[in-house]
Amino acid sequence: MLERTGIPTDDDLEKVIPNKERLAKGPVVIIECFQKIPCDPCAISCKLGAIKPFKDINDLPQVDFDKCTGCGICISSCPGLAIFVIDENYSDEKSLIKLPHEMLPLPQKGEEIYALDRAGETVGKAKVVKVLKIKSKTNIISISVPKNMAMKIRSIRAEDKRNG
Numbered sequence: 001m002l003e004r005t006g007i008p009t010d011d012d013l014e015k016v017i018p019n020k021e022r023l024a025k026g027p028v029v030i031i032e033c034f035q036k037i038p039c040d041p042c043a044i045s046c047k048l049g050a051i052k053p054f055k056d057i058n059d060l061p062q063v064d065f066d067k068c069t070g071c072g073i074c075i076s077s078c079p080g081l082a083i084f085v086i087d088e089n090y091s092d093e094k095s096l097i098k099l100p101h102e103m104l105p106l107p108q109k110g111e112e113i114y115a116l117d118r119a120g121e122t123v124g125k126a127k128v129v130k131v132l133k134i135k136s137k138t139n140i141i142s143i144s145v146p147k148n149m150a151m152k153i154r155s156i157r158a159e160d161k162r163n164g
């Protein structure tokens with residue numbers, strides 16, 4: 001249960017994940033924000049209007065997936081680290097995930113890092129494709145992952161190099 005664990009259920013996720021047809025068209029945002037709190041920077045971050053204007057500051061974000069290009073600009077606007085972009089067309093075997101990342105030092109492009117699920121459990125390795133440093137805001141890391149992991153991986157952890 002989300003309220004108790006902080007981890008969204010399949011039912012929660014079903015409400016925010018675009019349908020298969022939209023996912024197949026290329027990069028698209030997924031906003032995993034489920035609790036009504038007074039917060040709205042995402043609503044003004046998208047210059048294409050893909051995140052619908054809030055009527056109330058406690059609203060949950062609503063996305064017009066047809067307007068979203070998957071640019072990822074909104075990712076760094078979210079203090080809750082709840083915004084991701086998924087590109088299921090990245091390659092024949094891999095999907096691309098753009099995700100928020102605040103830990104330092106930042107990983108490097110080309111580095112292999114641990115991929116974590118929504119519970120923070122390690123579920124495999126991923127390759128860093130791009131590192132976008134955003135001044136005074138959350139950085140955006142792009143990683144490539146096996147296609148069947150694109151809806152599971154939501155954060156990363158650098159490999160601990162202290163033991164070799």
Ligand code: SF4
Pocket residue numbers: 028029045046047048049050051067068069070071072073074075085
């Ligand atoms: S990924 Fe880009 S186009 Fe899509 S909602 Fe975010 S800012 Fe808008």
Ligand code: SF4
Pocket residue numbers: 031032033039040041042043059060061077078079080081082083
């Ligand atoms: S900025 Fe993040 S936490 Fe705030 S409403 Fe938008 S998605 Fe939710």
